[in-house]
Amino acid sequence: MKKNNLSSKQPIGIFDSGVGGLTVLRAIEKIMPNEDIVYFGDTARVPYGNKTASTIKKFSIENVLFLLEQNVKMVVVACNTSSALVLNHLKGIFNIPILGVVEAGAREALKVTAGKIGVIGTESTIRSKSYQKAISLENKKIKVIAKSCPLFVPLVEEGFLDGEITRLIVRMYLQNLKKNRIDTIILGCTHYPLLKKVIADFLSGVKLIDSAEAAAKESKNALKRSGLENKARRAGNKKFFVSDEAKKFLKLAKLFLKRPISKPRMIDV
């Protein structure tokens, strides 16, 4: 294998199935404000959460290839579904550091749990049992209860972050986790942190783990370890790419980032 001459000046690459990965971008720019970032949202083929491993594998490989063309020094797989299903596969193929949100979220939960963790995510993420495996690899005694919540993503994308309908849907999906007295819950999908308030109200006393924040911390550590931290004294440059038109992405970006972004460029997948 040829040694890769990566430089600290190269950008961090992030990909997601759509706009949700902006929660990861937000967490990264918060703790590494001077890093340049290239973000790719696969908005033409979103969502990944109800598709199968072979399809998600194909899409994810294409996404990493695109980020490599953008000369990134590291790839953060912001999509939980993609992290859950194909991260190890991507690590095996590509000669560059690749980091996912699942292991980061699992490790963060293990730091705070008293023994019973709830995991929520898309159908494919939950079916893959990736969070469960990542947790039991570190500590077999922890009990994990998982639940897929397919209506959460469309709810967030409709902007229904609160209100009667959202509260009823949260109750419907999470009542079993509550009955089972979980003490910690992993928000295993990029969209779910936007429902934090309603989830926290329903599961009062339960610790909420945001996989995006956990992944940002691990990215920082990984860059530090390999001497790839950008030490430039200026705010990092952010570039956005999407595979479907930019308009809807721009609208949702405001919801996720709480600030406007530069117009994304559309590429063909």
Place this chain on the structure above:
Amino acid sequence: MKKNNLSSKQPIGIFDSGVGGLTVLRAIEKIMPNEDIVYFGDTARVPYGNKTASTIKKFSIENVLFLLEQNVKMVVVACNTSSALVLNHLKGIFNIPILGVVEAGAREALKVTAGKIGVIGTESTIRSKSYQKAISLENKKIKVIAKSCPLFVPLVEEGFLDGEITRLIVRMYLQNLKKNRIDTIILGCTHYPLLKKVIADFLSGVKLIDSAEAAAKESKNALKRSGLENKARRAGNKKFFVSDEAKKFLKLAKLFLKRPISKPRMIDV
């Protein structure tokens, strides 16, 4: 243009972004039980409803090309979004009869309305104003009120065809149509007929138009006119293809068709 030697023995081709087009297949097999049908559901790239015209055009062309390889005599675009955005474009490209659900639904509504029609569909269908245009082309005096209902598709796919949450969401989306006293409503998305009961309860007295049934009737007429009706005295053969794994499709197919189907073959898009 080379004359196409189509034969009545060839199958009808149907494509949809996913499983929803099975409502069209169901309507066709009900009134033309002896026709062979090839169905393609683009489950790897579903949904189309929140994507843009250029992306949907690209996907739809690929879908028609695939059906042509299957030797179909006619293509029915079961996807409302695709019908709304790119039907004329497809008709211009391909040398085969192509029929969509939008014009069929609009014509059916015009037959029964007293003057005020409601149209509901995905974001892209509503934004395209296709139903509105199709209606005003025939009768400028008809008033049309349109509303996109992005949560209906995930609700149906979760199997929530009734219950408190579904009733609240139906009320939220349709209350303005009710206030405006529409007399007819077009269910402008393949999934919506599965919510017929709750919609009819909320809009009591309003006539419901199912675009799938309307498209089936028009397909039958078109085949008759061109002498392409299959007159074989046996039940037609049905073949199913998908672009993502068959399992979820099979599960949802039962919901839409109310009968099991033969296992779909997975193809690469």
